[in-house]
Amino acid sequence: MTRVTNPNAAPAATARPRSPGPGARSLASTFGGYAVLVFFALVFLYPFVIQIANSFKTEPDATANPLSPLPDPITLAGYERVFLGTGMPLWLGNSLVVTLVVTAGRIFLDSMAGYALARLRFRGRRALFSAVIAVMAVPGVVLFIPKFLVLNQLGLYDSYTALILPVLVDAAGVFIMKQFFESIPVSVEEAARIDGAGVFRTFWSVVLPMARPALITLTIISFQGTWNEFPHTLVAVQSPDLFTLPRGLADLVSGSLGEGTRYPLKLGAAVLATIPVAIIFVIFQRYFVRGANEGAEKG
């Protein structure tokens, strides 16, 4: 351990934290670090273990051993009742349709608008971009009643259109796409233009394929956001035939009477709501990370 002692350093202040010696210190801090990490990993993951394990338990078992990760006996009764006794098949179908349509819409429309804002010169472009930024700042909960008013006024309330149309585009997606298009060199488009491609053609067959990373990010966050969307479905539709999975799940929970009842069923439904996003998360993790940080940059 050779260490250059700095004669100018105030001895009392600097000597104290160093005293255990760097080797011992880093070992201790590494061990401490892992202990903290493992503890938090348990805190962050065990609820999912509880969720999955208890969805395979019988009701008495779930009540008696809620903490146990091992169902005893293992039963599919909870899932059976979710599929046969609730609107689950319908909710799954609705969620799938809404999520796919909204995601496709956002990819197409957001990237078109993002491209125009990044590259096409037209009057009012700056004002429009400021408006998009402003729109992102509007807190969602403030829009519950307003959205209902418009849907009602347009005669769209309680329809698939009401579930889809208001969320078909999103300002954050436009922002992400605009940022990305600005990073693509202009020369690529100029070459396409000189070859005689129109604006849409240039966008569709030249620029859009180059935007793959941004498009994947947009797809992922839009899928995740729409699949999990709850308040919008609350003010857009009313009839159980149009419930999406989160809405159906919320209805299942608040509708049942008494505490501690039918938990395997409810948790099974919750597992089904989590699975698609979990799969996509595991596969496309880095795009989620990028999405989180891109969403941050706008602030």
Next chain:
Amino acid sequence: MADTTMRASRRRFTAATGESVAGWLFVAPVVTILGLFLLLPILMALWVSLTDWNGQGSPFRAGVPYVGLGNYTRLFTEDSLARQDFMTSIRNNFYYVVIVVPAQTVLALGLALIVNNRLLRGRTFFRTAFFFPSVTSSVAMSVVFLFIFSTSGAATRLLQLFGVDGPQWFADPRGVLHLLLGRAGLVDPEAPPVALTGGGWLGLSWWEWLSGPSVAMTTIIMLVIWTTSGTFMLMFLAALQDIPVALEEASMIDGAGWWQRLRHVTLPVLKPALFLVLTLGLIATWQVFDQVYVMSQGNPAKTTLTPAYLSYQTAFRDFEYGTGTAISFVLFLIIVILTLAQRRVMRERRPARTGRT
């Protein structure tokens, strides 16, 4: 030479008009949908907040009672149930914000600092584990937490392992601050001093203002901290990765200890991220809705009522759309004011810091 530039400029001209049309065509769908479902609704809601529309027919036909600012004044000045509920919801949400925002920020920062360690094995795994709750459905996770905190649930069992008798989480309206004051022997929660119950402000007694979050609310608080810390951890991580390795090594060679490095190297770099996390946290916490809807619906004894949920309930359950929209506009104002205030505070502090480093 001149000929080519002229041709080029002409082409640029026609291209420009073409671009203008194309530009508008490209943004038209986004503009239409955002205008129709964002801008127009806000204007319509402003009108509704000035009326007593009950949801029957159109709010824009003649005959809908116009009350001016009545809905707003009722929330603040008139001694009414509407004001009491509104103030209760503000109090609940205030305590929720005061706990959730610092807790999630500190937790996220701590996790980021640990996970950022280059020597750590399994960093990706831990990062993934902490982030995963953030991407899952708020409704699904609310269901899971309902189970965990149910009477015979996992949380109660866990406490029993340590010999602690857990409360009836979702049925317990007692304020945590009340309980703490009682535990400290300062006041008796069952019979609070008249000085606190007698006076009051905006329809609630001082005692009620001083309740702290209820036991039921703390379950929602735990859920939200658990859900959001992962996202904010990523934001801190992104900022931490901007610190040049050379800078860290230089400070280590200079003999800076862990704390000194944190204080003089890491934290200044994290300043913008910290500001961002605090702002996003403030904006999000004042909007808490999904968890309240699924887990408690404002119960017990209105101690989990929040302005967002109250505005929903007032409009869609009680059919008082005017009051409901007025509440949401007040909420909007709270969020805007807090964001602006925070922006100002951080801006004033920033030059001083950068001057020192």
